[in-house]
Amino acid sequence: MAKDKGGNVITWFEIPAANFPRAVNFYEQLFAVSLKREAMNGHEMGVFPYEPSMAISGCVMFGEHYKPGADGAVIYLNAGDEIDQLLLKVPSLGGRVLLEKTALPPGMGFFAHILDCEGNRVGLHGVK
Secondary structure, three states: OOOOOOOOOEEEEEEEOOOHHHHHHHHHHHHHOOOOOEEOOOEEEEOOOOOOOOOOOEEEEOOOOOOOOOOOOOOEEEEEEOOHHHHHHHHOOOOOEEEEEOOOOOOOOOEEEOOOOOOOOEEEEEEO
Protein backbone atom coordinates (compact mmCIF):
# COMPACT_ATOMS: atom_id res chain seq x y z
CA MET A 1 0.00 0.00 0.00
CA ALA A 2 1.36 3.42 -0.93
CA LYS A 3 2.10 5.88 1.84
CA ASP A 4 2.72 9.60 1.76
CA LYS A 5 6.04 11.06 2.90
CA GLY A 6 4.80 11.15 6.50
CA GLY A 7 3.99 7.45 6.49
CA ASN A 8 0.20 7.93 6.51
CA VAL A 9 -2.09 5.71 4.49
CA ILE A 10 -4.96 8.22 4.48
CA THR A 11 -4.53 11.43 2.49
CA TRP A 12 -8.11 12.65 1.94
CA PHE A 13 -11.68 11.94 3.05
CA GLU A 14 -15.11 13.13 1.93
CA ILE A 15 -18.17 13.26 4.18
CA PRO A 16 -21.34 13.20 2.06
CA ALA A 17 -23.95 15.91 2.59
CA ALA A 18 -27.58 16.12 1.48
CA ASN A 19 -27.89 19.68 2.81
CA PHE A 20 -24.51 21.34 2.25
CA PRO A 21 -24.98 24.51 4.37
CA ARG A 22 -26.35 22.49 7.30
CA ALA A 23 -23.52 19.94 7.12
CA VAL A 24 -20.80 22.61 6.89
CA ASN A 25 -22.33 24.45 9.83
CA PHE A 26 -22.43 21.21 11.87
CA TYR A 27 -18.68 20.62 11.51
CA GLU A 28 -17.74 24.29 11.85
CA GLN A 29 -19.67 24.53 15.11
CA LEU A 30 -18.53 21.15 16.42
CA PHE A 31 -14.82 21.82 15.91
CA ALA A 32 -14.93 25.65 16.14
CA VAL A 33 -13.23 26.02 12.73
CA SER A 34 -14.06 27.51 9.36
CA LEU A 35 -14.35 25.19 6.38
CA LYS A 36 -13.14 26.63 3.09
CA ARG A 37 -15.94 26.56 0.50
CA GLU A 38 -14.89 25.37 -2.95
CA ALA A 39 -16.70 24.29 -6.11
CA MET A 40 -15.35 21.69 -8.51
CA ASN A 41 -17.00 19.83 -11.40
CA GLY A 42 -20.53 20.51 -10.15
CA HIS A 43 -19.70 19.58 -6.55
CA GLU A 44 -19.61 21.78 -3.47
CA MET A 45 -16.88 21.17 -0.92
CA GLY A 46 -16.29 22.49 2.59
CA VAL A 47 -12.61 21.75 3.18
CA PHE A 48 -11.36 21.19 6.73
CA PRO A 49 -8.34 23.27 7.80
CA TYR A 50 -5.01 21.53 7.35
CA GLU A 51 -1.29 22.12 7.27
CA PRO A 52 -0.11 21.92 3.64
CA SER A 53 3.06 20.10 4.70
CA MET A 54 0.96 17.34 6.30
CA ALA A 55 -1.04 16.65 3.10
CA ILE A 56 -3.90 15.06 5.06
CA SER A 57 -7.35 16.60 5.15
CA GLY A 58 -10.85 16.16 3.83
CA CYS A 59 -14.12 17.87 3.22
CA VAL A 60 -17.87 17.87 3.48
CA MET A 61 -18.99 17.05 -0.09
CA PHE A 62 -22.28 17.80 -1.84
CA GLY A 63 -23.08 16.53 -5.31
CA GLU A 64 -24.38 13.70 -7.42
CA HIS A 65 -23.38 10.26 -6.07
CA TYR A 66 -22.68 11.62 -2.56
CA LYS A 67 -25.31 10.09 -0.27
CA PRO A 68 -25.03 10.29 3.51
CA GLY A 69 -25.18 6.97 5.33
CA ALA A 70 -24.41 5.29 8.63
CA ASP A 71 -23.53 1.84 7.34
CA GLY A 72 -20.35 2.36 5.32
CA ALA A 73 -16.75 3.04 6.24
CA VAL A 74 -16.17 5.08 9.38
CA ILE A 75 -13.64 7.89 9.34
CA TYR A 76 -12.19 9.21 12.59
CA LEU A 77 -11.72 12.93 13.12
CA ASN A 78 -9.13 14.23 15.54
CA ALA A 79 -10.77 15.35 18.78
CA GLY A 80 -7.42 16.05 20.46
CA ASP A 81 -8.07 16.39 24.17
CA GLU A 82 -11.63 17.71 23.70
CA ILE A 83 -13.62 14.54 22.98
CA ASP A 84 -15.87 15.08 26.02
CA GLN A 85 -16.69 18.68 24.99
CA LEU A 86 -17.36 17.66 21.38
CA LEU A 87 -19.75 14.90 22.43
CA LEU A 88 -21.70 17.43 24.53
CA LYS A 89 -22.16 19.68 21.45
CA VAL A 90 -23.41 16.99 19.05
CA PRO A 91 -27.13 16.92 20.03
CA SER A 92 -27.53 20.70 19.91
CA LEU A 93 -26.08 20.68 16.37
CA GLY A 94 -28.62 18.17 15.08
CA GLY A 95 -26.54 15.03 15.54
CA ARG A 96 -26.63 12.10 17.93
CA VAL A 97 -24.03 10.26 20.00
CA LEU A 98 -24.12 6.61 18.96
CA LEU A 99 -21.23 5.30 21.05
CA GLU A 100 -20.04 7.18 24.11
CA LYS A 101 -16.35 7.80 24.81
CA THR A 102 -14.63 4.43 24.97
CA ALA A 103 -11.10 3.65 26.12
CA LEU A 104 -8.69 2.05 23.69
CA PRO A 105 -5.74 -0.07 24.82
CA PRO A 106 -3.24 1.84 27.01
CA GLY A 107 -1.49 4.65 25.18
CA MET A 108 -3.97 4.76 22.27
CA GLY A 109 -6.50 7.22 23.72
CA PHE A 110 -10.26 7.14 23.36
CA PHE A 111 -12.90 7.03 20.64
CA ALA A 112 -16.61 7.65 20.17
CA HIS A 113 -19.11 7.44 17.31
CA ILE A 114 -21.58 10.14 16.36
CA LEU A 115 -24.31 10.42 13.76
CA ASP A 116 -23.87 13.82 12.12
CA CYS A 117 -26.75 16.05 11.01
CA GLU A 118 -26.74 14.34 7.58
CA GLY A 119 -26.97 10.77 8.90
CA ASN A 120 -23.28 9.81 8.55
CA ARG A 121 -21.60 7.69 11.21
CA VAL A 122 -18.36 9.50 12.08
CA GLY A 123 -15.74 8.52 14.63
CA LEU A 124 -13.98 10.87 17.00
CA HIS A 125 -10.53 9.97 18.32
CA GLY A 126 -8.95 11.73 21.25
CA VAL A 127 -5.96 11.45 23.52
CA LYS A 128 -7.82 12.19 26.79
